[in-house]
Amino acid sequence: MRAVKKELLAFELKVRRREISDSYQVSEQVIQIFETSLQEATTAEEVSQILNEITNELLSHFKNNIMITNICNLVKARLSEEQLATSSSTFHPRTQITTASKKRARGGGECEIPRSHSRSFLDMLVIQNPNLNNPADTTLKMRMNEIITSMKDNLGVSYDSIAKQAPNFLFSHDKILTLGYSNSIINFLSARHAGITVFVPERAPEYDGIQMAESLRRNKVNVVVIPDSAVFAILPKINKIIIPVFAVLANGGVVSYSLSHSVALAAKHYAKPFIALYWSMKLTDSMPTRGKNFTTLHQPNQIMSKVDPTSSNVVALNVEGDYIPPDLITLLINEEGAHCPADVFSLVRQVYEEPTGM
Numbered sequence: 512m513r514a515v516k517k518e519l520l521a522f523e524l525k526v527r528r529r530e531i532s533d534s535y536q537v538s539e540q541v542i543q544i545f546e547t548s549l550q551e552a553t554t555a556e557e558v559s560q561i562l563n564e565i566t567n568e569l570l571s572h573f574k575n576n577i578m579i580t581n582i583c584n585l586v587k588a589r590l591s592e593e594q595l596a597t598s599s600s601t602f603h604p605r606t607q608i609t610t611a612s613k614k615r616a617r618g619g620g621e622c623e624i625p626r627s628h629s630r631s632f633l634d635m636l637v638i639q640n641p642n643l644n645n646p647a648d649t650t651l652k653m654r655m656n657e658i659i660t661s662m663k664d665n666l667g668v669s670y671d672s673i674a675k676q677a678p679n680f681l682f683s684h685d686k687i688l689t690l691g692y693s694n695s696i697i698n699f700l701s702a703r704h705a706g707i708t709v710f711v712p713e714r715a716p717e718y719d720g721i722q723m724a725e726s727l728r729r730n731k732v733n734v735v736v737i738p739d740s741a742v743f744a745i746l747p748k749i750n751k752i753i754i755p756v757f758a759v760l761a762n763g764g765v766v767s768y769s770l771s772h773s774v775a776l777a778a779k780h781y782a783k784p785f786i787a788l789y790w791s792m793k794l795t796d797s798m799p800t801r802g803k804n805f806t807t808l809h810q811p812n813q814i815m816s817k818v819d820p821t822s823s824n825v826v827a828l829n830v831e832g833d834y835i836p837p838d839l840i841t842l843l844i845n846e847e848g849a850h851c852p853a854d855v856f857s858l859v860r861q862v863y864e865e866p867t868g869m
């Protein structure tokens with residue numbers, strides 16, 4: 512456990528110093544910590560104790576980091592299911608997907624969930640294995656190892672899986688607006704780059720829009736960089752808006768880069784499709800509540816690098832993060848395809864539902 516704590520401390524320092532801030536890199540390292548921690552466990556009790564200690568420590572240190580919180584909650588949910596499965600030789604929650612639960616997954620929205628969503632959403636997170644049907648065939652450690660390895664494998668192919676959906680949504684001569692820097696967006700737009708033009712706001716003071724534009728150009732995508740103030744003016748010329756997200760909330764809303772809420776409002780004003788891309792591990796059971804925000808404070812010197820705050824009455828706030836409510840979102844696209852914001856709650860229930868409720 513000493514080696515794991517050392518790895519946890521190193522990870523915490525990297526995140527706090529923003530040496531790693533990309534969602535993919537953060538997710539990859541969190542999963543790696545869980546993999547390392549399981550190697551030290553020898554009994555089911557130790558597996559449970561170690562995983563609970565790791566998740567509790569990560570949650571206490573990064574309670575405002577949606578990606579880390581979400582992975583920890585997924586691990587805790589899977590651990591709870593596997594503990595219940597181990598205690599029963601006749602029931603396994605992952606394989607008992609009833610017709611009623613499938614019907615629930617299809618209901619509650621303005622549009623029907625695609626056929627690929629009619630099966631358990633857990634299939635995207637955990638590779639099914641016939642050897643797991645009988646809890647006595649394997650240990651809790653082996654099961655959790657497989658689950659965490661499967662999460663890592665699915666994370667590794669998430670970009671390519673989302674990019675495969677591009678031909679269904681991108682067409683020649685499309686003019687698309689995106690924002691921020693995102694590998695999901697780069698892969699998605701590069702999969703069908705012929706004839707499309709992408710408009711990218713610079714997004715001061717991070718200026719990651721310029722970095723995004725350079726990456727798209729390297730992939731032979733036509734790019735136009737615009738100032739943030741020109742978003743509303745340029746939108747009448749845009750066919751669709753496609754943005755990356757940090758997390759998809761249980762009500763169908765999303766958390767994305769700053770400026771995204773303003774873009775969503777402008778899209779609604781001009782009746783333009785607003786599409787959000789996400790990979791499955793960004794689906795969270797969190798709900799927006801009064802007083803809860805999804806913003807973080809970044810270094811103020813990005814705004815006022817030449818002003819000494821101790822000798823000035825000016826306060827600089829460099830805020831990152833926007834919540835976009837579901838009524839401003841047209842579609843969400845993940846590895847399995849497209850679905851409506853109203854379908855998200857059904858997908859969340861399948862991931863986080865208590866095993867006894869199946």
